[in-house]
Amino acid sequence: MPAVPVTIAMLLISNIFMTFAWYAHLKDMSQKPWIIAALVSWGIALFEYLFQVPANRIGYTVLSVGQLKVMQEIITLTVFVPFAVFYMKEPLKLDYLWAGLCLVGAAYFIFRDKI
Numbered sequence: 592m593p594a595v596p597v598t599i600a601m602l603l604i605s606n607i608f609m610t611f612a613w614y615a616h617l618k619d620m621s622q623k624p625w626i627i628a629a630l631v632s633w634g635i636a637l638f639e640y641l642f643q644v645p646a647n648r649i650g651y652t653v654l655s656v657g658q659l660k661v662m663q664e665i666i667t668l669t670v671f672v673p674f675a676v677f678y679m680k681e682p683l684k685l686d687y688l689w690a691g692l693c694l695v696g697a698a699y700f701i702f703r704d705k706i
Contacts, residue, residue, distance in 0.1 A: 594649050594650060594652050594653045594654075595650070595653060595654070597646075597649055598646050598647075598649050598650035598654070598662070599662065601643070601645060601646030601649070602642070602643065602646045602647075602650075602663055602666050603666055603670065604642045605639050605640075605643035606639075606666050606667050606669075606670040606671075608635055608636065608639035608642070609636065609639040609667075610667075610670050611635055611674075612633075612635035612636040612639060614674070614675075615678070616628035616631060617679070618679055647659055650662070655701075657701050658701050658702060661697045661702075662698075664694055664697070665694050665697075665698060668687070
């Protein structure tokens with residue numbers, strides 16, 4: 592399988608773990624001491640890194656570090672918005688659209704030599 596789709600798939604999985612590690616404790620563990628939340632988050636983050644590190648190594652065979660970073664941010668927003676709206680019950684804001692449009696611009700500039 593080509594490196595870019597594998598990288599995208601692995602970064603998507605990594606971001607799901609990352610988002611839960613970073614933010615789910617705000618909802619699910621708000622009554623627990625912060626140290627407990629941190630330990631649980633670190634446990635979840637281990638799975639993030641088990642996907643993120645190989646994804647970046649695979650991606651770096653065909654993409655630059657800048658391209659990997661912009662791809663990561665696009666994937667992060669793609670995962671974060673549904674998480675915020677459906678899991679955290681945050682209102683859907685137009686700001687997510689504006690942030691997404693900024694990332695479209697970033698993607699254009701970082702990948703324009705490949706287009």
